[in-house]
Amino acid sequence: MEQINVSEHIEWAPVAWTLLAKLRLESPLVQCITNFVSMDIVANTLLSAGASPAMIHSIEEIPDFTPHAHALCINTGTLSPDWLPAMKVAAEVATASGKPWVLDPVAAGASGFRMRACLELVQRKPTVIRGNGSEIIALSKASVGTTKGVDSTHESMDAMEAAKSLAQASGGIVAVSGAVDVVTDGQHVVGAHNGVPTMQKITATGCAVTALIAAFVAVDPLHAFEATASALSIFGVAGEMGMETAKGPSSLRMHLIDSLYGLDQADVLSRVKITSLDEIRSSVN
Ligand SMILES: Nc1ncnc2c1ncn2[C@@H]1O[C@H](COP(=O)(O)OP(=O)(O)OP(=O)(O)O)[C@@H](O)[C@H]1O
Numbered sequence: 055m056e057q058i059n060v061s062e063h064i065e066w067a068p069v070a071w072t073l074l075a076k077l078r079l080e081s082p083l084v085q086c087i088t089n090f091v092s093m094d095i096v097a098n099t100l101l102s103a104g105a106s107p108a109m110i111h112s113i114e115e116i117p118d119f120t121p122h123a124h125a126l127c128i129n130t131g132t133l134s135p136d137w138l139p140a141m142k143v144a145a146e147v148a149t150a151s152g153k154p155w156v157l158d159p160v161a162a163g164a165s166g167f168r169m170r171a172c173l174e175l176v177q178r179k180p181t182v183i184r185g186n187g188s189e190i191i192a193l194s195k196a197s198v199g200t201t202k203g204v205d206s207t208h209e210s211m212d213a214m215e216a217a218k219s220l221a222q223a224s225g226g227i228v229a230v231s232g233a234v235d236v237v238t239d240g241q242h243v244v245g246a247h248n249g250v251p252t253m254q255k256i257t258a259t260g261c262a263v264t265a266l267i268a269a270f271v272a273v274d275p276l277h278a279f280e281a282t283a284s285a286l287s288i289f290g291v292a293g294e295m296g297m298e299t300a301k302g303p304s305s306l307r308m309h310l311i312d313s314l315y316g317l318d319q320a321d322v323l324s325r326v327k328i329t330s331l332d333e334i335r336s337s338v339n
């Protein structure tokens with residue numbers, strides 16, 4: 055897949071709007087092999103954006119179903135040995151069918167089993183890997199150790215160099231969520247400066263935005279970098295707009311989904327904020 059020509063001068067807001075409009079028009083089918091905690095918010099995020107989610111994870115069904123999906127999302131959040139073979143086969147079938155697939159390496163550094171599983175999935179060449187700062191740093195170094203489980207103890211900007219080396223090693227796009235969502239193809243880096251801190255207080259918003267990335271990449275698989283940055287920014291915009299009426303995490307969850315559903319062109323053009331970070335170098339690897 056072509057991952058080049060990421061212009062520093064790109065006008066991002068119209069790109070994000072064009073992709074959201076295409077997503078709503080085409081309603082891509084997104085197969086999700088995701089964790090038990092996230093299934094509801096992932097499916098509802100995809101539906102409110104205009105995509106069609108299917109939580110189908112049985113290995114017996116993958117040869118029949120996966121070739122018909124427009125994109126696949128694999129998430130290791132509640133990984134167990136009986137799910138891993140289905141994840142690997144689904145990644146292989148998606149690739150063989152020419153479909154993009156996105157990996158969310160939840161808590162990659164929490165155990166040797168989980169790290170090995172994530173590395174085996176990375177070997178199957180995800181189109182995009184999206185994690186939080188701690189996950190991307192752990193995965194890029196293949197290091198297992200002190201983690202706070204699924205939560206990050208690193209700022210996304212401090213994972214920039216780790217993200218670049220993981221992108222180079224994997225051949226895919228790498229995104230790191232946080233106050234600034236960092237996206238890289240291994241050469242260029244952009245930041246999506248949308249969202250609100252309360253989004254971290256809703257479980258599985260990261261899983262939800264990974265699935266949204268899969269939906270965006272489904273409608274423009276040749277421009278996975280642009281699709282990834284746009285999905286992250288749009289999800290952040292929905293969070294910002296949702297926060298205008300929310301009282302806390304629980305009502306933000308509801309209002310974020312409502313805002314994502316209702317986003318119009320003016321909202322997207324006035325709020326999407328994606329900038330080049332090529333001049334910024336991270337101090338922590
Ligand atoms: N400080 C912040 N300011 C603005 N937005 C944020 C902030 N922190 C996280 N977000 C947004 O919240 C969403 C989830 O990101 P986060 O880094 O919390 O993912 P995660 O740790 O993988 O979450 P989970 O494991 O619960 O799915 C992203 O859309 C991100 O942009």
Ligand SMILES: Cc1ncsc1CCO
Nearest residue numbers: 089091131132160204258
């Ligand atoms: C809390 C939690 N534990 C495993 S997966 C998950 C959802 C956020 O990643």
Ligand SMILES: [Mg+2]
Nearest residue numbers: 160186260261
């Ligand atoms: Mg996560």
